[in-house]
Amino acid sequence: SGINAEYGGDRIQVKLIGFRHSKSHRYLPITRTDYVRSMGEFSLRDSVINSSKTREIKEDEKVDETKDLIGSLVVGQEIPGFVKSIDSAGFYWISLTPGVEGRLWHTLTSTDKDEVENWTDRFSVGQCVIATVFSTRDNRIDLSLVGALTVDAKLWCTVKTTMPGVGVKFQISNRDFGVAPLTELHDHYTKAPLEKFEEGDLVQCSVVAVPHGKPPTLSVRKSRTSQRWKKAVGNRVVVDRVINSVSDLEEGSVYSGYVKSTSPTAGVFVALGHSVIGRVLMKNLSDNFLKNWQPMFPLGKLVKVYVLQTQPKVELSMKRSDLKKGKTSDDKEGKESDDERDVQRCLDDILLDKFQDSDASDIDNQDNSDSEEDEVREVDEAPKITFTSNQSKCDLSAESDSVSLREVLEEDEVSEAEDQEECENKSEPELKKGKSFEKREKRRKKDAAEEELRKIEMKSASSILDTEDDFEKEVASKPDSGTGWVCYMAYWLGIGNVDKARLTAKRALDTINYRKEEEKLNVWSALFNLENSFGTHEGLMKVCKEAAAVNDSKTVFLRLAGVLGKSRKYQELDEVYSSVLLKKHKRSRKVWCSYCTVLASQDRIQEARELLAKALKSLPKHKHIRTISHFAQTEYKMGDPNRGSTMFENILNSYPHRLDLWSVYLDKTIALNDTHQSRLLLDRMVGLKLPIKKMKFFFKRYIDFEMVHGDEKSLDTIRIKAQEYLNHKDDE
Numbered sequence: 001s002g003i004n005a006e007y008g009g010d011r012i013q014v015k016l017i018g019f020r021h022s023k024s025h026r027y028l029p030i031t032r033t034d035y036v037r038s039m040g041e042f043s044l045r046d047s048v049i050n051s052s053k054t055r056e057i058k059e060d061e062k063v064d065e066t067k068d069l070i071g072s073l074v075v076g077q078e079i080p081g082f083v084k085s086i087d088s089a090g091f092y093w094i095s096l097t098p099g100v101e102g103r104l105w106h107t108l109t110s111t112d113k114d115e116v117e118n119w120t121d122r123f124s125v126g127q128c129v130i131a132t133v134f135s136t137r138d139n140r141i142d143l144s145l146v147g148a149l150t151v152d153a154k155l156w157c158t159v160k161t162t163m164p165g166v167g168v169k170f171q172i173s174n175r176d177f178g179v180a181p182l183t184e185l186h187d188h189y190t191k192a193p194l195e196k197f198e199e200g201d202l203v204q205c206s207v208v209a210v211p212h213g214k215p216p217t218l219s220v221r222k223s224r225t226s227q228r229w230k231k232a233v234g235n236r237v238v239v240d241r242v243i244n245s246v247s248d249l250e251e252g253s254v255y256s257g258y259v260k261s262t263s264p265t266a267g268v269f270v271a272l273g274h275s276v277i278g279r280v281l282m283k284n285l286s287d288n289f290l291k292n293w294q295p296m297f298p299l300g301k302l303v304k305v306y307v308l309q310t311q312p313k314v315e316l317s318m319k320r321s322d323l324k325k326g327k328t329s330d331d332k333e334g335k336e337s338d339d340e341r342d343v344q345r346c347l348d349d350i351l352l353d354k355f356q357d358s359d360a361s362d363i364d365n366q367d368n369s370d371s372e373e374d375e376v377r378e379v380d381e382a383p384k385i386t387f388t389s390n391q392s393k394c395d396l397s398a399e400s401d402s403v404s405l406r407e408v409l410e411e412d413e414v415s416e417a418e419d420q421e422e423c424e425n426k427s428e429p430e431l432k433k434g435k436s437f438e439k440r441e442k443r444r445k446k447d448a449a450e451e452e453l454r455k456i457e458m459k460s461a462s463s464i465l466d467t468e469d470d471f472e473k474e475v476a477s478k479p480d481s482g483t484g485w486v487c488y489m490a491y492w493l494g495i496g497n498v499d500k501a502r503l504t505a506k507r508a509l510d511t512i513n514y515r516k517e518e519e520k521l522n523v524w525s526a527l528f529n530l531e532n533s534f535g536t537h538e539g540l541m542k543v544c545k546e547a548a549a550v551n552d553s554k555t556v557f558l559r560l561a562g563v564l565g566k567s568r569k570y571q572e573l574d575e576v577y578s579s580v581l582l583k584k585h586k587r588s589r590k591v592w593c594s595y596c597t598v599l600a601s602q603d604r605i606q607e608a609r610e611l612l613a614k615a616l617k618s619l620p621k622h623k624h625i626r627t628i629s630h631f632a633q634t635e636y637k638m639g640d641p642n643r644g645s646t647m648f649e650n651i652l653n654s655y656p657h658r659l660d661l662w663s664v665y666l667d668k669t670i671a672l673n674d675t676h677q678s679r680l681l682l683d684r685m686v687g688l689k690l691p692i693k694k695m696k697f698f699f700k701r702y703i704d705f706e707m708v709h710g711d712e713k714s715l716d717t718i719r720i721k722a723q724e725y726l727n728h729k730d731d732e
Contacts, residue, residue, distance in 0.1 A: 014042040015049045041098045073141065076148035077133045083123045091174055092123060094131060094143055102141035104131060105173035107156045107202070109145050116156045116202065134173060142173050149176070149216060151207055154225055157218065159201040162194045165259070165299025170205060170218055177215050181274045182258040182300060184208060184219035189240045189256045191302050191468065208274055217274050243273030249310050254326040259301045268297050270305055270316060278314035280305060287319045288477030296472050303469050320470065465491070479511050482519035486526045498534045505530065521551060521559065528563045537572060554585045558594060565598055573598065586618040593630045600638040608634060625651055629661060636668040644668065659694050666701065675709050686721055695725060 043049070073079065081094040084101060092104040106119035115122055123129060131143035146155050149172070157170035160177060167181040185193045197203070206224040209217040219225070221242070240256050243249065249272070257270040260277055268280040285293055297303070306322035308315040317323075465471055471488040478484050485508035492501035505527040512520050524547040531540040540560075548556045557580050564573040577598070581591045592615035599608040612631045616624055628651055635644030648665040655661065662685055669678050682705060685698045699722050706714045 012044070013049060014044055015051075016042055073133050073136055075133050075135065076150075078130055079133060079143075080128060080130050081143070083125050083127045083129065085125060086120055086123075089174070090119075094129060096141065100141070102131070102143045103174060104129070104143040104145065107158060107171075108134065108143070108173060111146050111154060111156070113156060113202065113204070135176060137175070140175070142175065144173075149207060149210060151210060153207045155205060155207070156202055157205045159197050159199050159203060161199060162197050164194065168194065168197050168220075170203065172216070178205070178207075178218040179215050180205065180218040180220055181271065183243070183271055183273055184217070184221055184224075187221050187223050187240065189258070189302055193258075193300070193302075219274075243276045245273075246276055246310050246314060248273070249276070249307050249314065251307050251310055252326055254304055254306050254323055256302065256304055259297050259299055259303060261299065262294050262297050264294065268303075268318075270303060272305075272314075276314065278305065278307070278316040280316045280318055284308070284315075284317040284319055284322075286473045286477060287321050288473070290473065290476055293476075296469070296476065301469065302467070304467060318469075318473075320465075320473075475508075475511070480513050480516045480519060482508070482512065482516075482522035485512070485523050489526055489530065493530070493534075498530070501530055502527070517551065521555065524551065524556065525559050525563070528560055532563050532567055532569075554581070554588060554591065557581050557585075558590070561594065561598070565601075570602060587620065589615075589619055589623045589627050589630075592619065592627060596631055596634055600634050603638075605635075605639045608639070625655065625658070625661070629664060633664065633668060636671070641668075641672055656688065657690060659690075659697070662698075663701075670705065678705065678709075686718075686725070692729060699725075 079096060081096045081102065084093040084095040086092055087103075090106045092106075092109075094102045094104050096102055107116055109119050109122055110116050129145065131145055132147055133141065134144035134148060135142040147153055155172065157172050157178065160169040160171045162168050163179075165182075167179050168185065170178050170180060172178050182193050183189070185197075203220055204225045205218040205220055207216055208219045208224070211217070223242070241248070243255070249255070255272050257272040257278070260269040260271040262268050266279065267282045268285065270278050270280060272278055282293070290296070303318060304323055305316040305318055306326040308317050308322075465474060465487060468491070471484070471491055474484045475481075475488060485504065488508075489501045489504050492498070492504060505523055508523045509520060512523065514520075524543075527543055528540065528547075531543050544556060544560045557576060561573055561576050561581070564570075564576065577591075577595050581588075582595065585591045592611065596608045596611055596615075599605070599611065608631070612628070615627055615631075619627060628647055632644040632647035632651075635641065635647065645665075648661065648668075652658070652661055652665065666678070666681055666685070669681055682698070682702045686695065686702055688695070688698070690698075699718065702718050703715065706718060
């Protein structure tokens with residue numbers, strides 16, 4: 001305190017230094033507006049008392065030292081003062097000289113957060129403080145105990161308001177405000193940078209720039225506000241490199257930034273730093289043409305850009321082809337911290353593969369053969385996607401083990417069995433046209449190679465899809481592609497936003513053209529998997545009924561069966577077959593064959609055998625042969641091969657000219673590695689009396705078999721048999 005030994009009643013020596021006029025409240029201000037009262041100003045300072053300087057004071061002279069003192073003060077200058085009072089508005093009144101007072105804002109009283117929060121307990125009235133001049137605008141003195149407002153200064157500020165697309169406005173003192181742009185809010189940029197800032201929050205800031213006549217630019221990056229930040233945090237935080245000027249940019253590198261503004265003619269302007277803004281021309285927004293692109297780039301949206309050039313202006317690109325070849329310039333030192341609330345996500349395998357259930361797809365595998373007449377059914381492809389999270393793994397259901405998102409978003413489709421009767425009907429005309437097995441096999445291999453190339457290209461194109469912006473541009477350029485929409489759903493699931501994934505699925509179903517039925521079915525299947533994994537069984541059935549109302553009911557419920565079978569929910573699977581498929585679609589061979597495979601895969605082979613009798617009673621007669629063939633193939637794979645052989649023998653006795661049945665029978669026998677039985681079957685096949693085209697196929701199969709399992713002598717024997725057959729045909 002400035003007064004130590006003087007108490008009331010003591011006689012002390014003072015020196016008169018002037019008079020001060022003050023208004024009195026003894027009279028009403030309306031009736032006596034000009035009434036003032038003179039008060040003497042004295043000093044106890046020894047230097048003043050002992051001074052010989054005197055000055056005559058006129059009666060009406062007013063002493064006003066404020067302007068004189070302000071004129072002599074410099075921002076950053078230290079000045080002593082005494083606490084006069086504590087204002088509830090959030091500051092101290094500090095008496096600097098008689099009649100001159102300054103305000104000390106509570107956030108400028110300390111660099112310690114606890115002291116700032118309990119600022120009223122920091123000083124008492126009459127206590128001496130050594131303050132720094134913070135501002136002298138408008139003849140008012142603002143003081144600080146943490147230094148002046150200079151670049152790199154650290155101070156505590158309160159959040160005044162958040163400005164979407166701009167940043168956060170902070171209150172520094174009672175009259176000073178600063179703005180922290182979006183690029184200075186986090187060390188790792190997030191999609192919702194303003195999320196954790198609420199009005200009135202106390203936040204430590206660092207001064208980045210103090211432009212003349214404008215509010216100072218602040219930063220709340222940990223790397224700026226704490227000198228020991230990197231040492232304390234280590235490799236646990238991903239840092240987006242600070243861009244202070246254009247010289248910090250490197251052409252050919254990829255940076256993150258926020259959309260600053262858009263122009264229908266100029267393109268998109270992206271803020272890369274607090275004072276660095278680049279432009280993305282419309283032609284560089286995407287590899288594909290974007291119509292009505294402006295709504296896709298709202299203010300404040302987080303984007304990745306590729307630097308094309310830095311002089312004379314910063315030109316950027318958002319093309320995926322550029323982003324892929326660009327090198328990442330972010331100073332990534334590890335995973336995000338919990339403060340950033342950003343789940344570390346990884347879409348491991350964005351690739352095309354078949355929406356196919358491992359159990360139900362056995363129908364195709366069993367009926368498929370290398371015979372001349374087999375018709376390979378094309379299956380639409382869609383992406384399989386896996387993800388890993390630093391928080392948790394995705395579980396399909398309570399009954400199943402922890403699985404990857406690949407299994408969650410995989411479309412589990414019950415494949416249709418090979419239509420062998422149709423294959424036979426097509427084989428004769430094809431043979432007459434001279435289309436040999438070798439040519440068709442060559443064509444199949446070529447198609448397979450092209451399909452594999454398409455998968456690789458799709459994987460390469462999709463590997464860069466890791467932000468919402470990327471997916472929005474993808475679905476905007478290809479709105480009818482079920483693959484893009486399913487990948488978008490996987491993206492939302494990858495960051496744990498199930499509701500967004502559902503909304504994306506609904507949006508896809510509303511967007512895809514009604515003629516693209518298979519693309520819509522792929523999205524429905526992905527939605528089935530989503531509800532099966534993250535929803536309830538009632539919700540899954542509700543979605544299925546909605547899909548059945550606008551699509552083929554049998555196809556929808558077969559896909560649902562595949563989803564349930566993949567997640568091993570066998571009780572619900574049996575309910576779907578018994579209550580829907582086997583009742584409403586009992587005349588469909590595909591339904592009976594798929595249920596046979598499901599039962600056999602659960603080691604319920606006896607139930608699968610009993611199912612054959614029921615199927616033959618419900619199906620038309622022209623579907624019996626193909627149905628029996630499928631059940632026989634099921635016996636070979638998951639039951640008794642001898643029983644399957646007997647079933648083939650029975651149908652071949654009635655239909656000995658069915659080339660497709662002989663071919664499938666032979667394939668299953670060879671798969672058992674029974675060389676003797678395979679030769680006996682081949683001898684029977686080449687002994688049949690069939691047209692030359694069909695017999696040529698049998699002899700070709702026999703030669704291929706002997707080249708693997710026989711020797712030159714056995715090959716000569718086959719050639720002799722072929723020559724005997726040709727001689728016999730010539731005699732006829």
